[in-house]
Every structure is written in structure tokens, then in C-alpha cells.
Amino acid sequence: MRVISLHKNYSRLIKSVKKGNRKAQHELYELFAPKMLSVCRQYVKKLELAEEVMLSGFLKVFTHLDSFKEEGSFEGWIRRIMVNESISQLRRDKKLLFNENAEIENSADHVTYIETTLEVKEIQKLIDDLPDGYKTVFVLYAVEGYKHSEIAELLRISESTSKTQLFKARKMLQQKVNKENRLSYGTH
Amino acid sequence: MAPIKFEENIREKLQERELQPSKEAWKKLASQLANEPEKKNNKALWYSIAASLVGILLVVTFLFQTEDESTNTQLVSEDVVLPEDTEVLTNRQTLETVAVDELQEATAVAKEVSESNGTTNLNNRKTNNAMAEATNEKPIIVQNGTPNSEENITNLKPGDDKKGVIAAIDSEKVKKEAPPLSKDDRFFDSKVNEVVASIQDIQKENKTITVEDIDLLLARAQRDIATNRILNSGNQKIDATALLQDVETELERSFRDKVFDALGEGFNKVRTAVAERNN
Numbered sequence: 099m100r101v102i103s104l105h106k107n108y109s110r111l112i113k114s115v116k117k118g119n120r121k122a123q124h125e126l127y128e129l130f131a132p133k134m135l136s137v138c139r140q141y142v143k144k145l146e147l148a149e150e151v152m153l154s155g156f157l158k159v160f161t162h163l164d165s166f167k168e169e170g171s172f173e174g175w176i177r178r179i180m181v182n183e184s185i186s187q188l189r190r191d192k193k194l195l196f197n198e199n200a201e202i203e204n205s206a207d208h209v210t211y212i213e214t215t216l217e218v219k220e221i222q223k224l225i226d227d228l229p230d231g232y233k234t235v236f237v238l239y240a241v242e243g244y245k246h247s248e249i250a251e252l253l254r255i256s257e258s259t260s261k262t263q264l265f266k267a268r269k270m271l272q273q274k275v276n277k278e279n280r281l282s283y284g285t286h
Numbered sequence: 287m288a289p290i291k292f293e294e295n296i297r298e299k300l301q302e303r304e305l306q307p308s309k310e311a312w313k314k315l316a317s318q319l320a321n322e323p324e325k326k327n328n329k330a331l332w333y334s335i336a337a338s339l340v341g342i343l344l345v346v347t348f349l350f351q352t353e354d355e356s357t358n359t360q361l362v363s364e365d366v367v368l369p370e371d372t373e374v375l376t377n378r379q380t381l382e383t384v385a386v387d388e389l390q391e392a393t394a395v396a397k398e399v400s401e402s403n404g405t406t407n408l409n410n411r412k413t414n415n416a417m418a419e420a421t422n423e424k425p426i427i428v429q430n431g432t433p434n435s436e437e438n439i440t441n442l443k444p445g446d447d448k449k450g451v452i453a454a455i456d457s458e459k460v461k462k463e464a465p466p467l468s469k470d471d472r473f474f475d476s477k478v479n480e481v482v483a484s485i486q487d488i489q490k491e492n493k494t495i496t497v498e499d500i501d502l503l504l505a506r507a508q509r510d511i512a513t514n515r516i517l518n519s520g521n522q523k524i525d526a527t528a529l530l531q532d533v534e535t536e537l538e539r540s541f542r543d544k545v546f547d548a549l550g551e552g553f554n555k556v557r558t559a560v561a562e563r564n565n
Contacts, residue, residue, distance in 0.1 A: 123319065127312060132304035139305055149307055153315050161322055214292070218299040225296075240293045241300050268293075275292070 108172045116163055127156060130173065134180045140237050141184035143226050148184075155183040181242060185234065185252060193230040196259055214279060224274055232267035239264050473514045481507045 114122035134155060138148040158179050166175050188194050216224070225233055234253065238244040239260075244252070246260045253260070481503050488499065512535075515528050 120316070120319075124312065124316075127315065131307050131311070135305040135307050136300070136303040140300060145305070148305075149311055152307065153311055153318075156315055157318050157322075160319060215295055216299075218303050221296050221299055237300075241297050243297075 109168055112163065112166070112168065112172070115160065123160060126159075130176055131156070133173075134176060137177055137180045138184050139222070140225065140241065141181075141234060142187060147187070151183050151187050152180065155180045158183070177242075181238070182252075188230060188234065194234065194253065195229075196231040196253075196255055196263055214275060216275075224271055227274065228267055228270055232263055232270060235260055235263040236267035236271070474511055477507045477511050 108126075111122055111126055115126055131152065135149060135152045138151045138155070139145065142148040142151055155176075159176055162179075166172065185194070225237065228236065235249055238249050238252070239246070246257045246264075249255075249260045250257045255263075484503055485500070512532050515525070515532070
């Protein structure tokens with residue numbers, strides 16, 4: 099019986115990076131950069147800016163490697179750094195505004211999406227069209243799997259605000275998705 | 287459940303997605319990484335500089351403390367080594383206080399006389415008489431520094447004027463075969479002579495001597511004596527204990543002044559009440 103470790107073991111690579119081995123650093127970068135750029139792109143609309151955020155995230159990874167306790171997932175640790183950097187960027191650009199007063203056309207309490215499978219580009223387009231506050235909470239909750247308490251701490255908002263923002267994000271997505279679907283049906 | 291499926295779809299698609307960074311991205315990162323170790327070394331360097339500065343400060347503080355202790359021991363040893371001078375000093379201090387007290391009493395009497403006359407200025411004779419009366423009340427005890435000397439007490443004859451009184455004090459000082467005087471004694475003597483000389487000068491010029499003039503001269507002389515005691519002109523060091531004593535005496539004196547003032551006022555009130563009653 100082969101024991102499969104839940105997380106890949108990067109300890110050899112990490113040791114080498116800690117010693118300052120430039121080749122190891124490059125190797126680590128090549129391994130994780132594409133996924134991490136995708137993470138940053140979820141929050142930041144412009145790709146060039148998302149890349150800068152990713153690079154500053156990697157700088158933090160290399161300089162704070164000693165604080166990684168080789169117990170959990172290394173990829174998860176890097177991912178958290180990327181999320182923090184992205185949110186810092188949004189904060190610097192003063193885009194983290196949580197508008198409580200935005201009106202929603204459909205005031206129904208429950209969210210019902212039409213059953214559809216979207217391509218990733220369409221998904222990204224939908225998310226980009228959301229206001230930054232709704233988008234951030236939605237991505238953190240639905241994509242990254244953060245709890246409302248964690249979101250509240252990260253974004254410096256209350257848990258109830260986090261829940262409201264999520265609800266509004268979902269409503270907006272639903273309206274857009276339904277609208278897109280009606281349009282696509284209409285062409286047939 | 288549509289909402290869950292829809293969102294799960296979003297999650298899966300986004301988590302799987304990979305976006306290729308630009309070719310320049312790694313170069314940028316590499317140059318930033320190259321700068322990082324220098325900053326770290328600088329940090330360590332600054333910390334070591336700060337630590338060494340703190341260490342130097344501690345050493346200097348410690349050295350100063352040991353220096354102060356050695357100075358204090360020096361002062362103590364000086365006191366121990368010279369018992370004769372101490373005796374002389376205490377005797378001189380007694381003389382000083384006596385002389386000062388005499389002058390103060392004389393001024394107090396002079397004040398009374400001036401009040402009774404209703405004038406603040408006195409002419410010479412009245413001052414002299416008042417002072418002579420004051421001195422007549424107590425014999426001036428002039429002691430020689432060495433216990434072996436027999437010349438101990440000198441009584442001044444009544445009727446001597448102030449000049450005579452002061453001259454007598456002067457001559458007594460001159461007559462004594464004084465043991466080797468310490469610096470403090472010499473300074474004290476010079477100060478007393480100064481006060482006497484200035485009073486004599488005023489008399490010579492036939493100016494009226496006011497009570498304030500005498501107070502002023504007295505205060506000045508006392509101040510100078512006290513300052514000399516504190517500041518040892520030999521090695522330009524300040525005797526901390528003497529300074530403290532001086533401050534304490536000042537504080538006490540101010541309280542003492544208040545008490546005297548209160549007493550004076552009370553005395554005046556009683557006197558006027560008695561005078562009115564007699565009338």
C-alpha cells in the first residue's frame with residue numbers, strides 16, 4: 099500500500115531557496131507563477147497590474163520563507179500571500195468600497211441561476227463586471243473558500259457586511275447570467 | 287441545486303486556470319532579489335552599531351559613577367585628615383555666627399529706634415549708640431583656635447561706639463596667634479573685613495547709614511562666604527553636600543524670615559495696644 103501525501107513535498111526546493119540559490123528561486127517561480135498570476139487576475143482587472151502584484155507577492159515569498167512552517171500546503175501558503183497582495187493593491191487604488199445602498203432589480207430573497215456551464219473567459223468577464231466590493235467578497239467566498247469571519251478580518255468589515263456583499267454579488271451575477279441566457283436563446 | 291453548481295463551476299474553472307507571465311517578469315524579480323540581501327546586511331550592521339553605542343554609553347555611565355565615588359571619598363578623607371582645621375573652622379563659624387548675630391541684632395535695634403522716631407534714616411550717633419547698647423547686652427566672646435591659649439574672653443566696655451566694637455573684633459582677630467588658617471578661614475576673615483571697611487567708608491563720607499544698606503552688605507557677605515564654601519576654587523569642583531546644605535539653609539531661612547516677620551508684626555501690635563491702653 100502506497101501512502102500518498104496530501105501535499106507535494108517541496109522541502110528540498112525550499113531548503114535550496116533559503117540558502118539563496120538563484121537557480122532554485124527560478125525553479126520555484128516557474129512552478130507557481132502561472133497559477134499565482136491567475137489568482138491575482140481574479141481581483142485585478144488589468145493583466146499588467148496583476149503581474150506586478152504577483153511579482154511583489156513572490157518577493158514576499160522569498161524574503162519570508164523562514165516563516166513557512168513545513169506542515170501545511172506550500173501552494174496554499176503562497177496563494178494566501180498572493181490574495182493579500184491583491185487586496186492591498188485594491189486598497190491602494192481605493193477600489194475597496196462596500197456600497198450598501200446599491201439597488202438590485204430583482205428583490206427576491208433567493209438566488210436562482212439558470213443551469214449553465216460557462217467558459218472561464220466568460221466567468222472572468224462576469225466577475226470583472228461586478229463592483230470591486232461585491233467581486234472581492236464573492237471570489238474570496240466562492241472561489242478561495244474563505245469564511246465570512248475570515249473575509250471580515252481581511253477586508254476590515256463586519257461579518258454582516260460580508261454576507262450582504264455576497265448576497266448582492268450573487269444577485270447581480272444571476273441577473274447577468276439570466277440576461278445572457280435569454281439573449282443566447284433569442285438568437286436561435 | 288443550481289446556485290451551488292453554478293458557483294462550483296466558477297470555482298473549478300478559476301482554480302485550474304493558468305496565465306503565463308511576461309518574459310521580463312522574472313528579470314524584474316531577479317533584480318529585486320539581488321537588492322534584498324544588501325538591505326539585510328545593512329540592517330544587521332545598523333543593529334550592531336546601535337548595540338555598540340548602547341554598550342559605550344553604559345561603560346561611560348559606569349565610569350562616571352566610579353569617579354563620583356572617588357571624589358566623595360576624597361572629601362571624606364580631607365575632613366578626617368585635618369581635625370585641627372575643622373576645629374578652627376567650627377570656631378570661626380561660631381565667631382562668624384556671633385558677629386553676624388550681633389550685626390543683625392544691631393540692625394533690629396536700629397529698626398526699633400527708627401520706628402520710634404518715626405523716621406527711617408538715622409544719624410550716625412544714634413546708630414552708634416544703638417549698636418553700642420546692643421553690644422553691651424552681651425559680651426563678645428572671642429575664642430582662640432587653639433585650646434592652649436589663655437586669651438579667651440574679651441568684654442567690651444560700655445560706651446564704646448560701633449567703630450570701637452568692630453575695631454575690637456578686628457584687633458582680637460589680629461592679636462591671636464592663630465594656627466595655620468585654612469582657606470575658608472582666610473576667606474571669611476577677608477569678607478568680614480570687607481563689610482567693616484565698607485561701613486567705615488560710608489561713615490567717613492558722612493552719609494546716613496540706612497538699615498537697608500546694612501542689610502545689603504550683610505547679605506552680600508554671607509552670600510559670598512556661602513558660595514566660597516560650596517565652590518572649592520582649588521580644583522574647580524563643587525562640593526555637593528555643601529551646596530545642598532546651602533539650599534536647605536536658604537529654605538529654612540525663608541521660613542525663618544517669615545517667622546521673624548510675623549513676630550515683629552505681633553510685637554508691634556502688642557506695643558501699640560499697650561500704649562493705647564496706657565493712654
